Amino acid sequence: MAKVNRARSTSPPDGGWGWMIVAGCFLVTICTRAVTRCISIFFVEFQTYFSQDYAQTAWIHSIVDCVTMLCGLGFALCYSPAIAMVGKYFSRRKALAYGISMSGSGIGIFILAPVVQLLIEQFSWRGALLILGGFVLNLCVCGALMRPITLKEDRSTPEQNRVCRTQTQDLKQGSPCSTWTKKWVHTCLCGSLQQEYSFLLMSDFVVLAISVLFMAYGCSPLFVYLVPYALSVGVSHQQAAFLMSILGVIDIIGNITFGWLTDRRCLKNYQYVCYLFAVGLDGLCYLCLPMLQSLPLLVPFACTFGYFDGAYVTLIPVVTAEIVGTPSLSSALGVVYFLHAVPYLVSPPIAGWLVDTTGSYTAAFLLCGFSMIFSSVLLAFARLIKKMKKTQLRFLAKESDPKLQLWTNGSVAYSVTRELDQRDGESVAIAMLGSNLT
Incomplete structure (x- = not known):
């Protein structure tokens, strides 16, 4: 055919x-x-x-x-x-x-x-x-x-499913009674759905x-x-x-x-x-x-x-x-x-x-x-x-921190600027601690 x-x-x-x-x-x-x-x-x-x-x-x-x-x-x-x-x-x-x-x-x-x-x-x-x-x-x-x-957005899914099926078959052949294998099989079967x-x-x-x-x-x-x-x-x-x-x-x-x-x-x-x-x-x-x-x-x-x-x-x-x-x-x-x-x-x-x-x-x-x-x-x-x-989240963000950049995804809001500031502060603290120990 x-x-x-x-x-x-x-x-x-x-x-x-x-x-x-x-x-x-x-x-x-x-x-x-x-x-x-x-x-x-x-x-x-x-x-x-x-x-x-x-x-x-x-x-x-x-x-x-x-x-x-x-x-x-x-x-x-x-x-x-x-x-x-x-x-x-x-x-x-x-x-x-x-x-x-x-x-x-x-x-x-x-x-x-x-x-x-x-x-x-x-x-x-x-x-x-x-x-x-x-x-x-x-x-x-x-x-x-x-x-x-x-x-384009549909092409990744068949490839992911193919890899998942291949890995599942390999795990089944290697250790069919393994608990870890069963969990992986369940994850692969439910992942696509x-x-x-x-x-x-x-x-x-x-x-x-x-x-x-x-x-x-x-x-x-x-x-x-x-x-x-x-x-x-x-x-x-x-x-x-x-x-x-x-x-x-x-x-x-x-x-x-x-x-x-x-x-x-x-x-x-x-x-x-x-x-x-x-x-x-x-x-x-x-x-x-x-x-x-x-x-x-x-x-x-x-x-x-x-x-x-x-x-x-x-x-x-x-x-x-x-x-x-x-x-x-x-x-x-x-x-x-x-x-x-x-x-x-x-x-x-x-x-x-x-x-x-x-x-x-x-x-x-x-x-x-x-x-x-x-x-x-x-x-x-x-x-x-x-x-x-959304309006309330933007307003609260502006009121609380003028440097705050609010990113919204539905009801989730977070600040990239604040996370970067925290990481910079942690890096400085670690550097100072290291110099003191030296």
């Missing part, structure tokens, strides 16, 4: 074959996220055919989303690696590249929503699912576009992870209940599918324009803030939704929610890379999308239970809205505290 050519580069190329990676990721998001979000069009069909309530029917969509984010099964084998590959090929244009890549979800919804409704009418829900399954086979083509790349997932101990990443849980809880139910809610307020089936199309096409605009805007020099340093802004506004849209009970009012809602949904989805990999760095981006994104799994699993059934219990969508939408707002506020509060601590 022919060996796969591995591209080598000292830094992300920001172009070239990277645009083919973007195209592949674009098609992956169409075949995965767009298809799963169009399941809401099947919601009423499933509910009618199986004679189940909202909570029971919602498990269908929940399990699909959960397995995608939780396991190495199905869509998960395509979605997370494709997104991570884009981060490997782009640095300066990362937000734009992610914007184009993630816009596949919006384009897919825009195209598939009316098509799926037409397929259901023509071939029933079973035939429509069969046709969608054939369409999803295009993921095999997307995988063929993913060419590995080795960056500790290095790869060291970001799990970062306080910034822990806060991001908690925030993602609340954000994922809030964003999922809308794509399950928008069509049923529209039907409940008197909107026709075709118009409800049209709402999903609007949501999809505006999602595209949010992906691309927000990615392009946040790559500009004026906003480059505020991508974190832009992410918080987008998540918070989607939460506010949720709070207004129960008051919108006609098609002319639901269309502006779909436009607003769709735009900022595309905006923050684009910035998730960018914000993650800002916190953990590019070398750990693939592993960190895997953890971030893994954290989506549990909220995706439980939020639609919980929302369905609230609808069944209260006879209204109000409680379900309000809970989702407050969840997304809390996600945004939590990250903003954490960033504010971090800046206050």
Whole structure:
């Protein structure tokens, strides 16, 4: 078998074959996220055919989303690696590249929503699912576009692992029963994992992870209940599918324009803030939704929610890379999308239970809205505290010693000048002691 050519580069190329990676990721998001979000069009069909309530029917969509984010099964084998590959090929244009890549979800919804409704009418829900399954086979083509790349910072890790394995084998052959050998083997086996997932101990990443849980809880139910809610307020089936199309096409605009805007020099340093802004506004849209009970009012809602949904989805990999760095981006994104799994699993059934219990969508939408707002506020509060601590450390350093040069790394602060002064003092004392003894 022919060996796969591995591209080598000292830094992300920001172009070239990277645009083919973007195209592949674009098609992956169409075949995965767009298809799963169009399941809401099947919601009423499933509910009618199986004679189940909202909570029971919602498990269908929940399990699909959960397995995608939780396991190495199905869509998960395509979605997370494709997104991570884009981060490997782009640095300066990362937000734009992610914007184009993630816009596949919006384009897919825009195209598939009316098509799926037409397929259901023509071939029933079973035939429509069969046709969608054939369409999803295009993921095999997307995988063929993913060419590995080795960056400068990635080259040391394989060499270190190789040396570790070699030394481990030698020690095993020399003294297989030695306690010292066993400790060395344990160190070598755990070293690579500790290095790869060291970001799990970062306080910034822990806060991001908690925030993602609340954000994922809030964003999922809308794509399950928008069509049923529209039907409940008197909107026709075709118009409800049209709402999903609007949501999809505006999602595209949010992906691309927000990615392009946040790559500009004026906003480059505020991508974190832009992410918080987008998540918070989607939460506010949720709070207004129960008051919108006609098609002319639901269309502006779909436009607003769709735009900022595309905006923050684009910035998730960018914000993650800002916190953990590019070398750990693939592993960190895997953890971030893994954290989506549990909220995706439980939020639609919980929302369905609230609808069944209260006879209204109000409680379900309000809970989702407050969840997304809390996600945004939590990250903003954490960033504010971090800046206050840095400012306080600098102020205390200047007040205590004018010669003090403060170096900061998170919450750690130390003075090179003070250490050098102490070493100089020790050297002088030793010299004087030596001369006295002489």
